[in-house]
Amino acid sequence: MSDPAVGMLMLGLFIFIIMLGFPIAFTLIAMGVGFGYYAYFVPGQAFFENRVFTLLVQKTFEVTSNDTLIAVPLFLFMGYLIERANILDRLFHALQISMSRVPGALAVATMITCAMFATATGIVGAVVTLMGLLALPAMLRAGYDIKLSTGVVCAGGCLGILIPPSILLIVYAATAGVSAVKLYAAAFLPGLLLAALYVLYIIARAVINPALAPKLPKEQTDIPTAEVLKALATSFLPLAILIVCVLGAILMGLATPSEAAAAGALASLVLAAVYRALNYEMLRESVYLTARASAMVCYLFIGSWTFASVFALLGGQQLVEDFILGLNLTPIQFLLLTQAIIFLLGWPLEWTEIIVIFVPIFLPLLDNFGIDPIFFGILVALNTQTAFNTPPVAMAAFYLKGVAPPQVELTHIFRGALPFVGMVFITMFLVYVFPGIALWLPDYLYTAR
Numbered sequence: 001m002s003d004p005a006v007g008m009l010m011l012g013l014f015i016f017i018i019m020l021g022f023p024i025a026f027t028l029i030a031m032g033v034g035f036g037y038y039a040y041f042v043p044g045q046a047f048f049e050n051r052v053f054t055l056l057v058q059k060t061f062e063v064t065s066n067d068t069l070i071a072v073p074l075f076l077f078m079g080y081l082i083e084r085a086n087i088l089d090r091l092f093h094a095l096q097i098s099m100s101r102v103p104g105a106l107a108v109a110t111m112i113t114c115a116m117f118a119t120a121t122g123i124v125g126a127v128v129t130l131m132g133l134l135a136l137p138a139m140l141r142a143g144y145d146i147k148l149s150t151g152v153v154c155a156g157g158c159l160g161i162l163i164p165p166s167i168l169l170i171v172y173a174a175t176a177g178v179s180a181v182k183l184y185a186a187a188f189l190p191g192l193l194l195a196a197l198y199v200l201y202i203i204a205r206a207v208i209n210p211a212l213a214p215k216l217p218k219e220q221t222d223i224p225t226a227e228v229l230k231a232l233a234t235s236f237l238p239l240a241i242l243i244v245c246v247l248g249a250i251l252m253g254l255a256t257p258s259e260a261a262a263a264g265a266l267a268s269l270v271l272a273a274v275y276r277a278l279n280y281e282m283l284r285e286s287v288y289l290t291a292r293a294s295a296m297v298c299y300l301f302i303g304s305w306t307f308a309s310v311f312a313l314l315g316g317q318q319l320v321e322d323f324i325l326g327l328n329l330t331p332i333q334f335l336l337l338t339q340a341i342i343f344l345l346g347w348p349l350e351w352t353e354i355i356v357i358f359v360p361i362f363l364p365l366l367d368n369f370g371i372d373p374i375f376f377g378i379l380v381a382l383n384t385q386t387a388f389n390t391p392p393v394a395m396a397a398f399y400l401k402g403v404a405p406p407q408v409e410l411t412h413i414f415r416g417a418l419p420f421v422g423m424v425f426i427t428m429f430l431v432y433v434f435p436g437i438a439l440w441l442p443d444y445l446y447t448a449r
Contacts, residue, residue: 002315003039003314003315004314004315004316004318004319006035006038006039006314006316007035007310007311007314007315007316007317007319008316008319010031010035010307010310010311010314010316011311011316013031014027014028014031014307014357017031018349018353019348024300024303024352024353025296025299025300025302025303026299026303027303028300028302028303028304028306028307028356028357029056029299029302029303029306029307031307032052032056032303032306032307032309032310033052033053033056033306035310035311035314036050036052036055036056036306036309036310036313037050037052039052039310039313039314040052040055040313052310055306055309055310056302056306059301059302059305059306059309060302062305063298063301063302063305064298066174066301067256067258068170068173068174068180068257069170069174069297069298069301070258071165071170071180071256071257071258071261072167072170072171072293072294072297073290073291073293073294074258074261074262074264074265075165075167075170075257075261075264075265076167076289076290076293076294077265077268077286077287077290078120078165078246078261078264078265078267078268079120079126080126080285080286080289080290081265081268081269081271081272081282081286082117082120082239082242082268082271082272083126083130084272084277084282084285084286085268085271085272085275085277085278085282086275086277087117087235087238087239087271087275088113088117088130088131088134089134090231090234090235090275091113091116091117091235091236091239092109092110092113092131092134092135092138093231093235094228094231094232094234094235094236095109095112095113095236096109096138097223097227097228097231098228098231098232099112100216100223102203103203103206103207103210103213104202104203104205104206104212104213105213105215105216106135106138106139106142106144106213106216107139107144107148107149107152107202107206107213108199108202108203109135110131110135110139110152110153110156111152111155111156111195111198111199111202112195112199113131113135113156114127114131114152114153114155114156114157114159115156115159115163115195116236116239116240116243117130117131117160118156118157118158118159118160118163119159119160119163119164119165119243119247120239120242120243127156127157127160128153128154128157128158128396128399128400129399129400129402129403131153131156131157132153132399132400132402132403132404133403135152135153136149136150136153136400136403136404136405136408137405139152140405140407140408142214142216143214144212144213144214145211145212145213146407146408146412146416147412147413147415147416148202148205148212148213148416149416150397150400150404150408150412150413150416150417151413151415151416151417151418151419151420152198152202152416152420153400154388154389154396154397154400154413154416154417154420155198155389155417155420155423156195156198157396157399157400158385158388158389158396159191159194159195159385161351161381161384161385161388162187162190162191162194162378162381162382162385163187163188163191163192163195164184164187164188164191164247164250165184165246165247165250165257165261165264166184166187166381167297168351168355168381168384169183169184169187169377169381170257171297171301171352171355171356172355172359172377172380172381173377174301175304175355175356175359175360175363176359176360176363176373176377178373178374178377179374179446180257181250181251181253181256181257181446182374182442182446183374183377183378183442184247184250184251184257185251185441185442185445185446186374186375186377186378186438186439186441186442187378187381187438188247188251188441189437189438189440189441190378190382190427190431190437190438193427193430193437194382194423194424194427197423197426197427198420198423201419201420201423238271238274239271242264242267242268242271245263245264245267246260246261246263246264246267247260249263251441251445252445253445253446300352300356301356303356304356304357304360307357308357308360317361317364320361321364321365324337324365325365325368329369330369331369331370331371332432334365334369334371335369335371335376335379335432338362338376339379339380339383339428341358342354342358342359342380342383342384343383343386345358345387346383346384346386346387346390346393347387347390347391347392347393348392348393349387349393350387350393350395351384351387351388354380354384354387355380355384359380362376363376372439374438374439374442375431375435375438375439378431378438379428379431379432382424382427382428382431383424383428385424386421386424386425389417389418389420389421390417390418390421391414394413394414394417396417397410397413397414397417398410400413401413
């Protein structure tokens with residue numbers, strides 16, 4: 001068997017093993033070392049003299065010294081603090097009473113709360129779970145359609161994949177070797193566009209078929225203006241200021257993502273103290289969850305970079321490149337092909353495997369087709385949201401099912417989320433047709449004039 005064939009065997013075996021349920025990071029490391037031992041093998045050498053062990057040490061050092069990845073634990077810590085600071089219920093209540101006269105008021109308030117909370121945390125599972133506990137029962141009690149209600153929670157909870165400070169974008173930036181700051185700027189307008197399409201879809205459904213989202217009782221709509229303003233001032237405003245300051249500092253070049261994340265984490269501690277939610281148990285749990293998630297990301301990178309290096313050494317990367325270039329595709333056809341592959345990979349896999357294993361296979365080909373890696377990254381971030389809402393994996397659906405009332409079935413959640421997947425495709429189409437949606441802001445902010 002030739003080395004390129006061994007490389008393709010390595011890739012196929014990896015997919016098979018992780019679909020059996022083995023831990024991804026350690027599977028990557030084990031396969032990278034195992035196949036790397038074969039690739040570097042020299043007859044007569046001692047076992048630990050094989051250069052694959054040197055490769056593993058080098059990749060570990062590269063990951064632990066990568067400046068871009070420093071932002072990951074800081075943003076995670078900021079997110080976990082906000083999640084446990086009792087802000088979400090205040091925010092949802094404030095938005096609910098301020099939009100009580102809007103068609104589908106509860107669903108719209110849920111979506112905007114999800115968007116804001118996703119912007120503050122970037123943790124998909126946390127947003128879906130908390131909104132499943134808080135907003136879903138409220139919508140069901142108000143007589144909202146089960147499918148619409150669950151779809152709103154799943155779609156809104158996934159906005160943190162795209163809207164900064166997205167952990168996915170940081171991981172992509174480290175993988176592709178592009179500026180995380182420019183990537184954040186590029187994701188800002190597409191993220192707002194997608195959230196706006198979600199809200200318009202909800203309002204349209206409520207107007208066309210009011211039975212899906214009945215109007216709220218009079219006692220929930222006749223709220224004094226002073227009370228509404230007070231609720232917004234004590235919940236919406238502090239979180240909005242925190243988000244604007246953190247993202248504004250990054251986008252305006254006043255701080256690196258890591259510096260802004262550190263300042264955001266400190267501000268989150270202050271905010272939690274102001275809301276009287278800061279205590280030892282809450283802080284201990286936030287630190288523990290941050291350390292666990294950060295370790296997972298680091299091990300994923302160590303494994304993926306080792307795996308990718310061995311895959312390229314065996315000639316698998318070159319084989320894939322030659323095959324795609326041999327198809328004589330146009331840039332649009334190449335984008336459609338890669339995004340279709342990523343969409344299909346999203347059925348059995350999560351975004352971590354897609355970003356750290358499969359996206360790097362396509363990155364070297366971008367220059368051949370004249371595609372900006374930042375533009376490609378935004379399309380990937382949009383596309384990857386579908387992985388959370390399309391079966392069989394659909395992690396957002398499973399997060400929600402775990403906390404949903406008994407009458408909510410998994411089929412309800414799947415059917416409710418699919419129309420919002422359609423909104424993702426519409427957004428991707430608009431970004432394809434009008435690339436300035438993604439590229440205008442980074443070009444405006446960071447192109448020398």
